[in-house]
Amino acid sequence: MSSIRPGEPPGALLSIEALRVRFAGSDGAAPVDGVSLTVAPGECLGVVGESGAGKSLSFLAAFGLAPQGAEVSGRVRLGPLDVLGCHERQLDRIRGARVGFVFQDPMTSLTPHRTIGAQLAEAIARHTGLRRRAARERAQGLLERVRLGDAARRMGQYPHELSGGMRQRVMIAIALACEPELLIADEPTTALDVTLQAQILALLAQFKRERRMALVLITHDFAAVAGVADRVAVMRAGRLVESGPVAAVLKRPEDPYTRELLRAASEPPAPASGPASDASPAGAAVLAVSDLAVRFTHAAGLLRRRSFAALEAVTLTLAAGESLGVVGESGCGKSTLTRAALRLIRVHRGRVLWLGRDVSGLTARRLRGMRRDLQLVFQDPLASLDPHLTVERLVGEPLEIHHGELAPDARRERVHAMLARVGLEAALYGRRAHELSGGQCQRVGIARAMVLEPRVLVCDEPLSALDVRAQRQIRLLLEQLRGERGASLLFVSHDLSLVRHLCERALVLYLGRMVELGPTAALFDRPLHPYTRQLIDAIAVPDPDVQPARLAKVSLGEPAAPLERPGGCAFRNRCPHATALCAERAPPWVAGGAHRWVACHHFREWADGMLPE
Amino acid sequence: MLGYALRRIAGIVPVLLILITVSFFVIRLAPGGPFAAGRALSGRAREELERVYGLDRPLSVQYGHYLLALAHGDLGPSYSMRDDTVAGLIGAGLPVSATLGAAALVLAVLSGVPLGVRAALRRGGALDRFLAAFAALTLALPSFVTGPLLALAFGLWLRWLPVAGWQPDTPRDLILPAVTLALPLSASIARLMRASLLEVLNASYIRTARARGLGRARVLWHHALRPALVPVVSYLGPAATYLVTGSLVVETVFQLPGTGRYLVEGAIDRDYTLVMGMVLVYGTLTLLANLAADLLHAWLDPRVRHEPL
Numbered sequence: 001m002s003s004i005r006p007g008e009p010p011g012a013l014l015s016i017e018a019l020r021v022r023f024a025g026s027d028g029a030a031p032v033d034g035v036s037l038t039v040a041p042g043e044c045l046g047v048v049g050e051s052g053a054g055k056s057l058s059f060l061a062a063f064g065l066a067p068q069g070a071e072v073s074g075r076v077r078l079g080p081l082d083v084l085g086c087h088e089r090q091l092d093r094i095r096g097a098r099v100g101f102v103f104q105d106p107m108t109s110l111t112p113h114r115t116i117g118a119q120l121a122e123a124i125a126r127h128t129g130l131r132r133r134a135a136r137e138r139a140q141g142l143l144e145r146v147r148l149g150d151a152a153r154r155m156g157q158y159p160h161e162l163s164g165g166m167r168q169r170v171m172i173a174i175a176l177a178c179e180p181e182l183l184i185a186d187e188p189t190t191a192l193d194v195t196l197q198a199q200i201l202a203l204l205a206q207f208k209r210e211r212r213m214a215l216v217l218i219t220h221d222f223a224a225v226a227g228v229a230d231r232v233a234v235m236r237a238g239r240l241v242e243s244g245p246v247a248a249v250l251k252r253p254e255d256p257y258t259r260e261l262l263r264a265a266s267e268p269p270a271p272a273s274g275p276a277s278d279a280s281p282a283g284a285a286v287l288a289v290s291d292l293a294v295r296f297t298h299a300a301g302l303l304r305r306r307s308f309a310a311l312e313a314v315t316l317t318l319a320a321g322e323s324l325g326v327v328g329e330s331g332c333g334k335s336t337l338t339r340a341a342l343r344l345i346r347v348h349r350g351r352v353l354w355l356g357r358d359v360s361g362l363t364a365r366r367l368r369g370m371r372r373d374l375q376l377v378f379q380d381p382l383a384s385l386d387p388h389l390t391v392e393r394l395v396g397e398p399l400e401i402h403h404g405e406l407a408p409d410a411r412r413e414r415v416h417a418m419l420a421r422v423g424l425e426a427a428l429y430g431r432r433a434h435e436l437s438g439g440q441c442q443r444v445g446i447a448r449a450m451v452l453e454p455r456v457l458v459c460d461e462p463l464s465a466l467d468v469r470a471q472r473q474i475r476l477l478l479e480q481l482r483g484e485r486g487a488s489l490l491f492v493s494h495d496l497s498l499v500r501h502l503c504e505r506a507l508v509l510y511l512g513r514m515v516e517l518g519p520t521a522a523l524f525d526r527p528l529h530p531y532t533r534q535l536i537d538a539i540a541v542p543d544p545d546v547q548p549a550r551l552a553k554v555s556l557g558e559p560a561a562p563l564e565r566p567g568g569c570a571f572r573n574r575c576p577h578a579t580a581l582c583a584e585r586a587p588p589w590v591a592g593g594a595h596r597w598v599a600c601h602h603f604r605e606w607a608d609g610m611l612p613e
Numbered sequence: 614m615l616g617y618a619l620r621r622i623a624g625i626v627p628v629l630l631i632l633i634t635v636s637f638f639v640i641r642l643a644p645g646g647p648f649a650a651g652r653a654l655s656g657r658a659r660e661e662l663e664r665v666y667g668l669d670r671p672l673s674v675q676y677g678h679y680l681l682a683l684a685h686g687d688l689g690p691s692y693s694m695r696d697d698t699v700a701g702l703i704g705a706g707l708p709v710s711a712t713l714g715a716a717a718l719v720l721a722v723l724s725g726v727p728l729g730v731r732a733a734l735r736r737g738g739a740l741d742r743f744l745a746a747f748a749a750l751t752l753a754l755p756s757f758v759t760g761p762l763l764a765l766a767f768g769l770w771l772r773w774l775p776v777a778g779w780q781p782d783t784p785r786d787l788i789l790p791a792v793t794l795a796l797p798l799s800a801s802i803a804r805l806m807r808a809s810l811l812e813v814l815n816a817s818y819i820r821t822a823r824a825r826g827l828g829r830a831r832v833l834w835h836h837a838l839r840p841a842l843v844p845v846v847s848y849l850g851p852a853a854t855y856l857v858t859g860s861l862v863v864e865t866v867f868q869l870p871g872t873g874r875y876l877v878e879g880a881i882d883r884d885y886t887l888v889m890g891m892v893l894v895y896g897t898l899t900l901l902a903n904l905a906a907d908l909l910h911a912w913l914d915p916r917v918r919h920e921p922l
């Protein structure tokens with residue numbers, strides 16, 4: 001029992017040996033096929049690979065959490081304890097106490113009908129034997145430690161009342177509740193925006209440091225690994241392909257697969273430049289939005305309603321052939337902006353001009369005609385495709401609706417040409433959406449939008465649901481399509497580095513207001529607004545030499561919520577340069593250079609380094 | 614929660630009004646009338662009767678009168694049973710029908726939910742297979758078959774329970790009818806419960822709960838059961854409708870003096886006021902059942918509670 005096996009470093013906290021997971025009744029390859037690895041106390045192991053590589057399943061299976069019907073074999077030890085040999089009851093004493101878990105999707109990973117406080121306290125009470133009161137007190141302390149603002153009130157709230165970032169903080173608090181020796185974080189930052197990703201990772205890194213807690217970071221994101229991990233293991237199709245110290249693997253990958261993944265993650269940014277560059281004469285504008293405001297109401301108590309400005313005073317133009325990126329963290333109003341511009345939601349104030357025509361008074365039929373020229377690509381490709389239709393029908397459908405005059409043959413030809421253009425093989429034409437991978441689904445979504453040869457393509461976070469390789473492929477596809485079709489692109493994303501690839505100009509939104517607008521290259525070189533600066537700093541780079549230091553600089557507090565917008569400059573509570581003037585008056589929208597606009601009282605001083613940090 | 618309940622209750626009134634209006638006119642559109650030819654009445658007597666009951670007046674006037682009387686709690690006289698008022702007839706029968714329906718519902722829930730939970734937890738086990746057979750059988754057999762069968766077994770052979778009939782204050786009389794009415798409902802509830810619990814147990818928050826080491830019992834009771842009850846609770850609305858139509862048959866089979874028969878007889882006799890009274894009573898009951906289902910749903914799921922209506 002106690003003898004240390006060869007190849008196992010002495011004092012490993014977790015050691016997994018020849019782990020195999022099979023599903024009863026399936027004769028395909030085992031999803032986890034002979035994985036061996038170790039984690040030392042206080043060490044962070046990054047486990048990287050594409051979706052379906054078996055990374056999560058390995059660690060779930062190791063602690064008895066694999067889905068029903070899984071056959072698990074091999075050897076898993078926590079210290080001297082043989083974990084696979086444990087009964088469910090013994091496992092329940094390990095899980096949540098010695099080993100904590102943080103799962104990917106904070107939206108669905110918390111029990112919907114129990115308050116945050118109850119879910120935290122029950123785990124504490126269970127493993128420590130503390131009484132209810134004491135457990136709740138400790139729970140609240142934990143929420144404060146993961147920097148969840150207003151912890152006392154959050155204790156009594158339900159998961160759906162919290163944002164995704166807040167829920168992920170709660171998940172981490174739950175996982176840390178009993179001071180585990182090992183934390184298994186399964187894609188903890190996927191589906192969060194850039195700022196939040198950096199904050200959550202920084203938080204995990206901090207706990208690992210302070211408590212000498214071992215951390216397994218399962219992710220498809222090399223930048224996350226570069227920032228936190230000491231060692232990396234790369235998985236593919238249920239097997240380990242490479243592992244070693246983070247610097248070695250990321251800088252000198254040996255396995256060709258690792259190299260490919262890394263290349264996808266660290267494409268050198270080639271700033272986009274296009275035909276219409278930054279000169280955008282008003283006459284050629286395909287889409288012009290002026291003074292747009294959108295208000296949302298929500299119930300606040302029994303019969304009262306409160307409304308808040310989701311969008312305020314937004315003015316922009318999109319020239320023919322131009323690509324404009326709209327960036328900001330969740331809740332900044334970027335998706336609201338596109339929806340309002342497409343008239344999918346009600347506009348409170350302002351005008352939307354489409355090819356010089358005001359669309360606010362248009363009838364439904366005219367709007368349909370307009371929508372033909374204005375197509376959308378959604379974030380979640382699977383959810384936006386009709387599950388009953390084949391790929392071919394899905395792409396043909398918009399043609400049927402908008403070009404009924406086309407003969408079936410001609411239509412089929414166009415559909416096939418488009419499908420080939422987005423790189424889908426003929427073998428896939430008869431499949432349905434759920435039979436495709438995420439990347440393939442998104443290709444269908446793009447083909448569906450582009451087949452009408454629209455004048456404007458609106459993309460709402462089209463890559464955030466995909467893994468690294470699919471992200472890169474779709475990004476390249478969008479770049480090419482933009483070049484050859486001449487459509488204007490309105491690209492909404494929280495990912496500044498993506499906008500830098502794809503867009504000539506970028507608009508930065510913060511809490512529903514424009515804070516900066518300008519040519520992308522200039523914006524990156526010399527941001528005029530402190531918020532733009534922070535966004536740029538939050539971009540993660542897959543370089544283990546610089547990323548930990550960048551992560552250490554991230555402020556851990558929560559981002560602002562649209563309901564609690566401060567007066568004066570809305571950014572002032574996060575701004576390192578705020579002065580009394582910022583609290584008093586909202587900064588005006590002023591020209592800040594050639595084609596550049598900004599809303600900051602002090603942009604001249606701080607951008608040139610005049611204000612003390 | 615209270616605000617939500619109040620808003621929902623206020624929402625019932627207009628629905629009832631629409632129900633009354635539609636059925637008022639629809640039933641008068643049907644050919645014939647309470648005193649129509651063929652009912653052994655001379656033409657004069659018929660005209661006289663129609664005059665007395667105000668049936669010769671324009672429809673809109675009749676409608677106004679009906680609403681006015683209704684506002685004072687008066688359901689009008691019965692046209693076919695001329696010694697009774699509608700309120701009197703319903704008042705006499707409703708306690709029987711309501712007790713029967715409530716007893717059947719309670720039985721069905723108390724048996725169906727545990728059965729479904731158990732079957733889900735031991736999928737493929739003996740109880741699970743029993744449930745499949747039980748459901749197939751009770752859902753296929755109509756209650757005019759199961760009713761007599763049960764009466765035969767428990768009444769005639771075993772002599773445990775009365776075969777039929779009803780004396781006031783003898784709950785034993787209700788057992789067989791209630792069981793007959795409850796059987797298919799119990800099977801449906803058990804199947805719903807089984808399916809929804811199986812689905813919930815696969816949810817990722819259940820995995821989170823297990824990952825916290827909470828233990829099987831706590832995961833089931835505190836995390837899985839409430840969300841799994843949601844489909845069962847939503848089913849209470851349709852279940853109420855089933856109980857109304859089902860009680861009609863069961864009351865006939867067991868010769869219970871409930872209100873079910875009025876629904877049929879009133880319609881055949883074109884007893885406008887009686888039918889309207891029945892529509893009103895059963896409509897209100899069904900709406901209340903749906904309301905109760907929604908309130909329970911809101912209690913089970915905080916997300917529903919917080920939704921603006």
Ligand code: SF4
Pocket residue numbers: 529530531569570571572573575576577578579582587599600601602603
């Ligand atoms: S106006 Fe003031 S607070 Fe706002 S961004 Fe500029 S310096 Fe910061």
